[in-house]
Amino acid sequence: MSNFLRTRLRQGTRTLRFPGGDMDLPERFRGRPVLESGRCRSGCRDCAALMPSQLVRLERDGPATLDVGACLFSPEEALACPDGAIHYTRDHRMAGSTRNALITPTGEVELAGRLGEGARRLFGRSLRLRSVVAGSCNGCEAELVALGNVVFDLARFGVQFVASPRHADGIVVTGAVNTNMRLALEKTYEAVPAPKLVIAVGACAISGGPFRGSPEVADGIGSLLPVDLWVPGCPPHPLTILDGLLRLLGRIASGDRGGE
Amino acid sequence: MSATADSGLRNRRTVPWAAVPRSAPEAFAADVCDAVATGWRLVSLFGMPEGDDRVCLVAITADDRAGALAAGGTVVGKEYPALSTRCVQAERFEREIAEQCGVTPLGHPDPRPLRRHPPDHAPRAFPAPTVDREGYAVLRITGEDVHEVAVGPVHAGIIEPGHFRFQAHGEEVLLLDIVLGYQHRGVEPLLETADRARAVLVAESIAGDTVVGHAEAYCGALEALARSHKTPRAQTIRALALELERLANHIGDLGAMAGDVAFQPAAAYLGRLRGECLNLLMTLAGNRYGRGLVRPGGAMFDLPDAMASDMRARLDAVRQDLSDVLGILFDNASVQARFEGVGVLTRSVCEERGIVGVAARACEVPRDVRYDHPYGAFRFAHVPVATAWAGDVLARALVRQLEIQRSLDFVTDQLAALPRGAIRAECGPLRPSELAVALTEGWRGEIVHAVVTDENGNVRRHKVTDPSFHNWTALALAFPGNEISDFPLCNKSFNLSYAGHDL
Numbered sequence: 035m036s037n038f039l040r041t042r043l044r045q046g047t048r049t050l051r052f053p054g055g056d057m058d059l060p061e062r063f064r065g066r067p068v069l070e071s072g073r074c075r076s077g078c079r080d081c082a083a084l085m086p087s088q089l090v091r092l093e094r095d096g097p098a099t100l101d102v103g104a105c106l107f108s109p110e111e112a113l114a115c116p117d118g119a120i121h122y123t124r125d126h127r128m129a130g131s132t133r134n135a136l137i138t139p140t141g142e143v144e145l146a147g148r149l150g151e152g153a154r155r156l157f158g159r160s161l162r163l164r165s166v167v168a169g170s171c172n173g174c175e176a177e178l179v180a181l182g183n184v185v186f187d188l189a190r191f192g193v194q195f196v197a198s199p200r201h202a203d204g205i206v207v208t209g210a211v212n213t214n215m216r217l218a219l220e221k222t223y224e225a226v227p228a229p230k231l232v233i234a235v236g237a238c239a240i241s242g243g244p245f246r247g248s249p250e251v252a253d254g255i256g257s258l259l260p261v262d263l264w265v266p267g268c269p270p271h272p273l274t275i276l277d278g279l280l281r282l283l284g285r286i287a288s289g290d291r292g293g294e
Numbered sequence: 295m296s297a298t299a300d301s302g303l304r305n306r307r308t309v310p311w312a313a314v315p316r317s318a319p320e321a322f323a324a325d326v327c328d329a330v331a332t333g334w335r336l337v338s339l340f341g342m343p344e345g346d347d348r349v350c351l352v353a354i355t356a357d358d359r360a361g362a363l364a365a366g367g368t369v370v371g372k373e374y375p376a377l378s379t380r381c382v383q384a385e386r387f388e389r390e391i392a393e394q395c396g397v398t399p400l401g402h403p404d405p406r407p408l409r410r411h412p413p414d415h416a417p418r419a420f421p422a423p424t425v426d427r428e429g430y431a432v433l434r435i436t437g438e439d440v441h442e443v444a445v446g447p448v449h450a451g452i453i454e455p456g457h458f459r460f461q462a463h464g465e466e467v468l469l470l471d472i473v474l475g476y477q478h479r480g481v482e483p484l485l486e487t488a489d490r491a492r493a494v495l496v497a498e499s500i501a502g503d504t505v506v507g508h509a510e511a512y513c514g515a516l517e518a519l520a521r522s523h524k525t526p527r528a529q530t531i532r533a534l535a536l537e538l539e540r541l542a543n544h545i546g547d548l549g550a551m552a553g554d555v556a557f558q559p560a561a562a563y564l565g566r567l568r569g570e571c572l573n574l575l576m577t578l579a580g581n582r583y584g585r586g587l588v589r590p591g592g593a594m595f596d597l598p599d600a601m602a603s604d605m606r607a608r609l610d611a612v613r614q615d616l617s618d619v620l621g622i623l624f625d626n627a628s629v630q631a632r633f634e635g636v637g638v639l640t641r642s643v644c645e646e647r648g649i650v651g652v653a654a655r656a657c658e659v660p661r662d663v664r665y666d667h668p669y670g671a672f673r674f675a676h677v678p679v680a681t682a683w684a685g686d687v688l689a690r691a692l693v694r695q696l697e698i699q700r701s702l703d704f705v706t707d708q709l710a711a712l713p714r715g716a717i718r719a720e721c722g723p724l725r726p727s728e729l730a731v732a733l734t735e736g737w738r739g740e741i742v743h744a745v746v747t748d749e750n751g752n753v754r755r756h757k758v759t760d761p762s763f764h765n766w767t768a769l770a771l772a773f774p775g776n777e778i779s780d781f782p783l784c785n786k787s788f789n790l791s792y793a794g795h796d797l
Contacts, residue, residue: 041559
């Protein structure tokens, strides 16, 4: 028993203050990508050959745009621009309410706004979610699990993952939506009572991720279900998911980017 | 395939494709089966189109005691005599070949599909079969008192999809059938066709908790084919990352097992400590799972001295915390009682089936790529092989505990003595018409990437075998006889990858 107490005392309290605590992300952390439009030359297509993802959208003339929802957060994507116009910031915030919010000239994502008043009254203080994994690598799921640990402690915000769609207010979809899980995904969505939310977590669910173009996947949740929150990342850092969820619930004010 | 003759194939070396012995299907089957019967292990067995209407089968076997590998091949038509009738290690491989290549292994004891997808490595002239993605003949036991429990593919927690079907008599499970393939994304064709910048990202996404392990095996095969020589510094950085990945996952697994027996303090503390190890990987690689670090030719990021001493200090804190927390976990009588005797895997099943990793070492089978087929930094700094003997949940927990200590020692030592030099060497075009095999001891066990190049130096076949490929069979064999309520604990003690199996 004394071991228990000694260990408990030594472990102390490890829960991260959020929002507003010290995120302490390391120097090399690859957060939200940005495109310095001044350094991106119009009409230049040099990055196209080296880019391993669909992060950059090239227009015929005019500057490129960034699709943060297609970013795989690899070093190669930043290195693809010979002029160094693409780099990663340490900003973990990048979840949007619409797919288009993730596509911008500079990578400045329009961060998710809060739910409508009706939905917020229902879900704002208690949100129960069901996880559906459909063609993933288990990376995003690992970070969803990590949200439950003592550091991120998702439950303190009234958000919990539940064991049945019948008990849920919405689903969290991870993976590129592969053929072998499509039916199970549709059935799970149908089993959640309305009104319900859909949250797409990770590059795969948003755009197919590294599996984009495989005949076995649908390149993300796309037109299949109406999505309320899009969380980019490969996988998203737990703080990215947490930030998105709290913005959706109105616990972080819209437009608040903190001390940038 | 002459398992006795040394072809010179070793971990991360290549042999000319023309030097891989070819024999008639019957002789090929006999050679492989004889080799396995004399103590060799089937590391990989796969097919690829040969011309428009034939399939080339390739077997890779290992003599773990000698650190040697051997390869052999045969060419077959629409059907061939199955190896599985005499060699159970071939069972899953031949189900995979049937599904991927559209050939029939005649006499196979279990011809059901493995992942339920259309063939992706069939010769052009083979007619496309109809694939029933929903239909699967689950194994059943009938009888008045037998009942059936179905779980999945969507699970109760945040878990990958898979379907478990239990045939139970009261609480006792008589038979467990595991249906996989729900995570199938078509990884191998992507690895074979994507350009190199993208293919390594696919390799990192084979199993998201084994990013470093799979990237290491992927790069190992490519580096062998390109004759790229990594610097000692790059090798050490990559070995450090592999051990940090092992630490994070083993610590997380012990926490999850504690959670499954409702021992919440250890579950909570270990959950955080897993995160500390992931954060060390993030300091090094910019990503909590080590994405972006391991690249053909070496490492993408260096490890400066200041970072090394910071990491050592953080690891010392982890070691101190672990000694407290693992103390309260393993000293607790009720935890021991719940771990002991559950999900026993026997040594003979392990050896017969070619089980790998923690599950094998927990049955006193000292199988570990870092020791048997050492490469890179593991040739110079040895990590002792950790074993236990009982083959139950407790033994798998104890092996993890030992491996945590040894990985901590390894990482701490290596951080203090990083070799000097560059971190990345040139990794150019691949040599044409060669076979390379790269083995890595991931935290779950042996990861195999076998690559065959064509006459132009393009990838003709990239075969991936995750340790889960073998070990799902171990779970299905270990669990019957236990109470159904112990399944989550037993499952967690194996903690296998659905994504790694389903590809």
